[in-house]
Amino acid sequence: MLNSNMNELPLSITEQLNNILQSIAYFVPETALAILFLLVIITGLVMKKDAGRFCQLLTLFGLVFVFQRDVQQLYLVLSGPKFLFSNMLLLHHVSIVFKLVFEVLAFLIVVYIPLDQSLKSHSKGLSDLYAILIAVVFGLHLMAMSVNLLMIYLAIETVSIGSFLLVAYQTENRFAVEAGLKYVLFGFAASAVMLYGMSLLYAATGQLDIFNGHFLDGLIRVHPVPVSLGIIFVLFGIGFKLSFVPMQFWVPDVYEGAATPVVAFLSTLTKIAGFALLTNFLTPFVFFGKWTAFDFRLFFSIIGIITLIAGNFAAIVQTNIKRMLAYSSIGHTGFGLMALVTFSQQGISALLFYLIVYAFANIGALMLCSFYAGKNSMLSVEDLRGLGKAYPFAGVCFVVLLVSLIGLPVSAGFNGKVLVFSSVIDVYRQNHNSWLLALLITGAVTTVVSLFYYFKIPLNLFLKTPHQTGAVIVNQSTTLLILIGFMAALVILLGIFPSLLANLVR
Structure with a gap:
């Protein structure tokens, strides 16, 4: 018996090494990011003068290189999805599109960072921020x-720890430090809840791979209550990144206290990644015909309705622009959930389109906050x-x-909302689910509600008498204005x- 085990061990190690070597060929963009991270850190340490500028240029070139490698991966998955590193990761067309979006948006944020006066004047420089x-x-x-x-947990924690550091980067700013502390506390709580939910799922199945057939087979043999509890805890952990209700409490204070480019990063890239992860997590459950223990459509329909209402109605009473955009971001999460609950290819395509155009418009709006605010991060309407x-x-x-x-006509946001509503209507026609109808009505009503708080900004810009005191010192950066114009032109073009x-x- 011992000899038999000894003979099998080298074969198992060989298979694992072969799997790792084969997976590395599909892991080039991530490898490039790891190398870029080290290069930026070394550059920041070596270059004493103008370190921030050199690190920014290096980061921009690195992101372009990673983008090119992502494009090449589109051809690698033409024959079908690829499982990497013993089924820890799944590379497929949708995940590659998400990665392409990350690179484009990260590029915009990196260009934007030194154009924000509050970050530009930071005593420690910006080289560490890029890393x-x-x-x-x-x-x-x-x-x-x-x-x-396990990989889901590690990925979320990697993003969370980095996000904590980004929020509290301006250590001389009391509001940023306070926002970072709140973010850390909420993040650790969400992490603990998610980890407990994962432990329940693992205890029921003995599996960590959610695409393994034994994982779902094990769950349907266990009582639905602990299984449902474990799933809800995991979803709440992912929901921390999406900021849906009731995992949204950290959003307003963090968005108000953090530097505006950091807010642009958190409100777009991490939200989009949260939806990508949620799509991966739901896929095996949705396409498993025997699954009846937990109704995902009911759960996300209720969460989506509450999130739409809470985010949009709370935004009406806000006077600080960044807090208003924070609550509106919560409302946009509700729209994303509308597309997600269709559990259809059309819904996922609508979700991707909506998230991308939302990201462009939201980053552009936050750039304008930097333009009008100057060094004042507490810009009010x-x-x-x-x-x-x-x-x-x-x-x-x-x-x-x-x-x-x-989401008004002749804008990218209008097309995004049309696609989301169309995908929900198509599924509703097939199954006449009352929760989908409730989502449609809530989405339409909250779109009207958003007019009341968004239009407060143009009302003050063009129709109100200016302050005599000159309370606002405008950021006169021509580069920032060009970038803002590009974002506005992009949403019109799309x-x-x-x-x-x-x-x-x-």
């Missing part, structure tokens, strides 16, 4: 591909009085981006020609 951002992007890649409970006439180009761009966030993006996300 942290690269590490988080690496974690986002893992989130988009994770199909193993009242501070914008009359500034639309003084800075007409920025004011018009702000209106265009807000129109897209609302509003007129949605096929430019729709063909990619199918």
Whole structure:
């Protein structure tokens, strides 16, 4: 018996090594990100003068290289999805599209970071910030591909730790430190809840690989109550990144206290990665015909309705622009859940399109916060009085981006919402699920509600008398204005020609 085991051991190790070597060929973008992380750290240490500028350029070139490798991966999965590292990761078309989105948005954020005056004046410089951002992007890649409970946990923790550091990066800013502390506390609580849920699922199945047939077979043999409890805990852990109700409490304070480029990063990239991970987690349950222990459509329909209502109605009473955008971000999560509960290919394509156009518009709106705020991170709606006439180009761009966030015609946001509503209506026609109808009605009503808080900004920009005191010192960066104009033009272009993006996300 001992000899038999000894003979099998080398074969097992050989198989594992072969699997690792084969997987590395599909892991090139992530390997490049790891190398880029080290290069940026070394550059920051070696280059004393202008370290931030050199690290920014290195990060930008590195992200372009990673983007190219992601594009090459699209051809590698033409023959079908690839499981990597003993089924820890799953590489397929949708996950690659998510990674491409990460690179594009991260590139925009890296360009944006030194244009924000509060970050530019930071005493410690920005080189470390770029290194942290690269590490988080690496974690986002893992989130988009994770199909193993252990890898899901490691990916989320990688992103969480990096996000904690990003939020509290401005150590001399009391609001940033306070926001970072709150984020850490909520993050650790969510992590503990998720880990406990994973332990329940593992105890029931003895499996960590959620795509393994024994995983679902083991769950259906266990009483539905502990299984449902474990699933809910895991979903709440993922929901921390998505900021759906009731995992949204950290959002307003963190968004208000953190540097505006960091808010742009958290409100877009981590949210999109959360949806990518959630899609991976739900896939084996949705396509397993015998699964009846937990109704995912009912759960996410209820969560989506509450999130839509809570986010949009709370945003109405906000006066601080970043807090208002924080609550609106919660509302947009509800729209993403609308597309997700269709559990269809059309719904996933609509989700991807919606998240991408939301990201462009939201990043552009936050860039305008940096433009109008200068070094004042506590910019209020009242501070914008009359500034639309003084800075007409920025004011018009702000209106265009807000129109897209609302979802009005001739904007990318309108096309995104049309695709989401269409995907839900198509599924509703097939099964006449009352919760889908409730989602449709809630989505329509909250879209109207969003008009009331988004239009407070153009109202103050163009129709209110300006302050005599000159409370706002505007950031006069031409590069920032060009970037804002590009974002506004992009949402209009995708509003007129949605096929430019729709063909990619199918």
